[in-house]
Amino acid sequence: KVAEDARRIAAKYPSDPVVLAALAEAELDAGNVAAAITASDAAIAGKPDYLKAHVIRSRAAIAHAEKAGDKADWEAVRRIIAKGNRID
Numbered sequence: 001k002v003a004e005d006a007r008r009i010a011a012k013y014p015s016d017p018v019v020l021a022a023l024a025e026a027e028l029d030a031g032n033v034a035a036a037i038t039a040s041d042a043a044i045a046g047k048p049d050y051l052k053a054h055v056i057r058s059r060a061a062i063a064h065a066e067k068a069g070d071k072a073d074w075e076a077v078r079r080i081i082a083k084g085n086r087i088d
Contacts, residue, residue, distance in 0.1 A: 007023065017044075018043075021056055024036045024043060034064075036056065051088055054080070065077050
């Protein structure tokens with residue numbers, strides 16, 4: 001339900017990084033990893049130094065890597081976390 005509400009709000013504010021980060025978090029909480037990645041990437045594109053979006057993107061990457069179990073996915077996770085760490 002929360003993810004559905006977040007999608008409706010994001011449709012009204014499709015370029016707002018704060019809204020997109022909230023959508024990404026709601027999607028991740030709902031188990032929609034791909035949607036969380038898409039929304040967090042959009043938030044980062046809109047505001048590259050938005051740390052919260054990077055944190056959510058990191059969490060989504062971890063969830064994806066846990067499911068995929070591919071070494072390349074974990075290397076991507078490390079790059080994403082490092083990028084957020086440099087912002088912080």
